[in-house]
Amino acid sequence: MGYLGGFLVTFRQHGRKNRVTTQYSGGRLFKRKKRSASAMDVKVEKPERLHGRHVLNRYEDGMEKCIGCELCAAVCPAKCIHVRGADNDPDNPTSPGERFGWIYEINYLRCIHCDLCVEACPTEAITETKLFEFSFTNRKDAIYTKNELLVGDDGKPRHMPWEDWRPGEDQHTSAWMRATASAGDASFVGVVSWAGERGYGVRAAEATQAEADSSADASITSDGTTSSSAQTKSSVTH
Ligand code: SF4
Numbered sequence: 001m002g003y004l005g006g007f008l009v010t011f012r013q014h015g016r017k018n019r020v021t022t023q024y025s026g027g028r029l030f031k032r033k034k035r036s037a038s039a040m041d042v043k044v045e046k047p048e049r050l051h052g053r054h055v056l057n058r059y060e061d062g063m064e065k066c067i068g069c070e071l072c073a074a075v076c077p078a079k080c081i082h083v084r085g086a087d088n089d090p091d092n093p094t095s096p097g098e099r100f101g102w103i104y105e106i107n108y109l110r111c112i113h114c115d116l117c118v119e120a121c122p123t124e125a126i127t128e129t130k131l132f133e134f135s136f137t138n139r140k141d142a143i144y145t146k147n148e149l150l151v152g153d154d155g156k157p158r159h160m161p162w163e164d165w166r167p168g169e170d171q172h173t174s175a176w177m178r179a180t181a182s183a184g185d186a187s188f189v190g191v192v193s194w195a196g197e198r199g200y201g202v203r204a205a206e207a208t209q210a211e212a213d214s215s216a217d218a219s220i221t222s223d224g225t226t227s228s229s230a231q232t233k234s235s236v237t238h
């Protein structure tokens, strides 16, 4: 009978104007605890390295990081990235160097959020946010172009009408990139080896394993249970 409950959720959504589901898992947990209806609209806390909707980053001076090299498109297993580079105008360059990303598109009907594109990018131009609450009712909306992907003058992602951003969520745009040590060498853990970002400067490195462990230990409550923040930290660093 459990599947009938799923159909019920689908039928309830028919005819509603809201394109984004807001009955999140966090909300359902609140409901079980008999909280108010407004408390239903709560997202569960996500791991810091969650692979969500992408952004194209800019340097602190506003220049675009993408150099149009197409490595991200080449490595993408779903073949959902389309990039075309072009020569910079020497008098008014878009990015440092010779070329910039002239066309950049990601088809979210294909993307599997593996983040191989992030790993492949030599300039940290493409990274991901933690936003996973977005949906489309037509193919055009599902293909994000450079207009949607490039961060604004404040370094934050642009908000599309069908995306459900909450305050502060748009600040987490490069966690996975900063979590990986160069070549996987443990001696690079905690060493800053990335460029600054528009609006944020050079972001700090993720906590080392020892720091994360001691933080988790400190979060063990007196009755022996682990607080949610300690659980989150633990899931991030293992
Ligand atoms: S996350 Fe994976 S599937 Fe999505 S665009 Fe990047 S490489 Fe392609």
Ligand code: SF4
Pocket (backbone or CB within 6 Å): 065, 066, 067, 068, 069, 070, 071, 072, 073, 083, 101, 120, 121, 122, 123, 124, 125, 126
């Ligand atoms: S996002 Fe990175 S890998 Fe992709 S074209 Fe731009 S610079 Fe190259």
